Amino acid sequence: MSIWVRIEGQKQLATPNLVAGDTVYGEKLVKLNNEEYRVWDAFRSKLAAALRNGLTIDTIRNGTKVLYLGASTGTTVSHVSDIVGPGGLVFAVESASRVARELLENVAKKRKNVVPILGDARKPEMYFSIFGKVDVVYSDVAQQDQTDIAIQNCQIYLKTGGSIFLIVKSRSIDVVADPKLVIRNQIRKLEASGFSTKQVIGLEPYDIDHAIIRGTYD
Ligand code: SAM
Numbered sequence: 296m297s298i299w300v301r302i303e304g305q306k307q308l309a310t311p312n313l314v315a316g317d318t319v320y321g322e323k324l325v326k327l328n329n330e331e332y333r334v335w336d337a338f339r340s341k342l343a344a345a346l347r348n349g350l351t352i353d354t355i356r357n358g359t360k361v362l363y364l365g366a367s368t369g370t371t372v373s374h375v376s377d378i379v380g381p382g383g384l385v386f387a388v389e390s391a392s393r394v395a396r397e398l399l400e401n402v403a404k405k406r407k408n409v410v411p412i413l414g415d416a417r418k419p420e421m422y423f424s425i426f427g428k429v430d431v432v433y434s435d436v437a438q439q440d441q442t443d444i445a446i447q448n449c450q451i452y453l454k455t456g457g458s459i460f461l462i463v464k465s466r467s468i469d470v471v472a473d474p475k476l477v478i479r480n481q482i483r484k485l486e487a488s489g490f491s492t493k494q495v496i497g498l499e500p501y502d503i504d505h506a507i508i509r510g511t512y513d
Contacts, residue, residue, distance in 0.1 A: 296357065298335070298346070298378065300327055306342050308335040314405045319373040335378065337501045340371040341435060344501035350494060350509065354458040358382040360429040362452050364416040364444065365436035365462075368394050369402035369409070375433070376406045386425050388412045391504035419448045428454035435462040442481045444470075446488045453512050461492060461508045474504045485510055500506050 302325055309325065309332035316331070318324060323334040329452040346352065355361065359379045366372045366387035376385050387402075387409055389395040395413045403411040412422050416436055424441045432453045436443035445461050453459065463481050465474035482492050490510040498505040 296378070300325075300332060302327075302334070302336050307363065308337065308346055309333060310335055310374045313377050313380065313408070317405055319401055319479065320368070320370045329331075333374070335374050339513050340374060340462070341498055341502055341505060341507065342371045342374065344498045344505075345496050346453045347497065347501070348496045350496050350507060352378075352460075354432055355379065355433075355460075359429070359431055360384045360386075361431045361433055362386045362388070362429045362448060364388050364432070364434040366395075366398050366411070367391075368397040370402070371435070372398070372409060373406070376402070376421060379408060381408060384408050384410060384429075386410045386412055386429070387420065388414055388416050390415045409503040416448060418442050419451050425452065428452055429457065430454060431458045433460040437462075437464045437466055442484050446485065449490075449512055450488075455512060457512050459485070459510045459512060460510070461485070461510070463506045463508060465504045465506070474506075478506050478508070482508060489513055 298308055312331040312333050325332050332399045335343040337347045351490050355378055363372055363385055366389040372387045397454045399411050410424055414422055429452050432449050463478050465477035468477050490512055492510045493508040
């Protein structure tokens, strides 16, 4: 499946819609080769921004099991759900009940491959509905201890050889430090915990002071 499509002569990101006719955040629907796609907005989703800047996501594909930390209302979760398809699963963890309600109503109720978890990603042992190990941990919690949170979840749920996608919001970690230094420190932390770094991608111009680190859990 390609997530790069040509719409009105322009190369764009879009995912095949798992729920025909349904939109999640007002995104455009387009018909391509008899299949409906949802245009993926890089200004609304950091994963789309990272893809536009060269991120590889070949470990997220049809049938993949993903643990997603910081699901919010489900904007990015919904595109990941399209990509992993009916044979995949997205365990979507969110701690704020107001946005979790939207995640439940707008995304999880309509998409059978999204399992919402209203919970604190700092307490992964308390998740009530996750089973087995996952292929991918995706983390976007924008907290000062965001890297530790992701590592802790990987240690419990990520299978050996699995992938981590860690969104680093450098200002959440240190408001004054040079973002490049903050990112370098997060890479060091990951590598000290058994990950190898595969890609580091900045998210500008879509998001400032953000980067994504892709790694594998060896
Ligand atoms: N990933 C989302 C997207 O692309 O659509 C945006 C995520 S937003 C930057 C960060 C989210 O993480 C917020 O919804 C926040 O409530 C959630 N969050 C923060 N700390 C958390 C924690 N300890 N456990 C679970 N969710 C948390």
